[in-house]
Amino acid sequence: MRALVIGATGGFGSEVARSLAARGARVAVHGRNTDRRASLAQEIEAPQIDGDLTAPGGPDAVVDEAARALGGLDIVVMSAGGVAFGPVADLAEKVLRQVIELDLIAPILVARAATRYLAKDGVIAQVSAVVATQPMAGLAAYSAAKAGLTAFDVAFRREMRRAGVRVLxxxxxxMETGLATRPIAGTPPGLAEGRNPREVADELVAAIAGDGDTPDWIS
Ligand SMILES: NC(=O)c1ccc[n+]([C@@H]2O[C@H](COP(=O)([O-])OP(=O)(O)OC[C@H]3O[C@@H](n4cnc5c(N)ncnc54)[C@H](OP(=O)(O)O)[C@@H]3O)[C@@H](O)[C@H]2O)c1
Structure with missing residues (x-):
């Protein structure tokens, strides 16, 4: 299996990449942070893909380069994202546009690019968030982007059914990934202890593999 993990330099994406590699997949790792990307690439012997997903043509370039590096793609996991904290009244237009661009438009463009490579039994897994269905004050734009992504995934799944491609x-x-410590803007509220990203990644990778019962946070 040839897998691309987008956002593999992140706390969650890195665990997804490790979990896929542990199951024998050949994984290409994407992220802009060169140190984190190189270190993970060395650990799991993966080709490295750079690229800003909010730049024009960015998502297409990332997917195309990974397909070239691996000789095709069977699995695409989109785990790049970012959050802005605070009441919407306090957030700059630029920040709001950035959240929608990264958390909604980029995953849609990744999905469109993936249609060029994924064939029967291929899988694309989009990382939305629990706030898609339980939106939170102080996270309004992020919640809206994730809810939009979840709606996109439901419709895109129907489009891909005939091709035999699964959309998760x-x-x-x-999760304790450190996401809240590097926000696009704002200050995080006090958050309860999150789940261990390694365990959550293993659950997602099991669902990608079609193993066992799928947890209720994956559809
Ligand atoms: N942590 C949680 O509690 C939680 C809960 C639910 C859902 N999620 C979702 O899980 C996903 C992963 O989050 P995480 O917790 O792993 O956060 P993280 O550790 O901050 O990782 C974020 C990832 O996104 C990449 N990224 C950010 N902006 C980018 C851009 N413009 N172009 C390309 N890549 C970009 C980062 O890569 P570089 O900076 O190296 O480019 C990094 O790989 C996100 O979609 C997040 O919304 C997280």
Missing amino acids: DARPPH
Whole structure:
């Protein structure tokens, strides 16, 4: 299996990449942070893909480069994202546009690019969030982007059914990845202890593999 993990330099994406590699997949790892990307690439012997997903043509370039590096794609996991905290009244237009661009438009463009490579039994897994169905004050734009992504995934799944490509919409709960410590803007509220990202990643990768019962945060 040839898998691309987008956002593999992140706390969750890195665990998804490790979990896929542990199951024998050949994984290409994407992220902009060169140190984190190189270190993971060395650990799991993966080709590295760079690229800003909010740049024009960015998502297409990332998917195309990974397909070239692996000789095709069977699995695409989109785990890049970012959050802005605070009441919407306090958030700059630029920040709001950035959240929608990264958390909604980029995953849609990744999905469109993936249609060029995924064939029967291929899988695309989008990482949405629990706020897609339980939107939170102080996270209004992020919640809206994730809810939009979840709606996209439901419709896109129907479009891909005939081709035999599975579309997974993952809505993880809060995890200890450090996401909240590097927001696009704002200050995080006090958050309860999150789940271990390694365990959550293993659950997502099991669902990708079609193993066992799928947890209720994945559809
Ligand atoms: N942590 C949670 O509690 C939680 C809960 C539910 C859902 N999620 C979702 O899970 C996904 C992963 O989050 P995480 O917790 O792993 O956060 P993280 O550790 O901050 O990782 C974010 C990832 O996104 C990439 N990224 C950010 N902006 C980018 C851009 N413009 N272009 C390309 N890549 C970009 C980062 O890569 P570089 O900076 O190296 O480019 C990094 O790989 C996100 O979609 C997030 O919304 C997280």
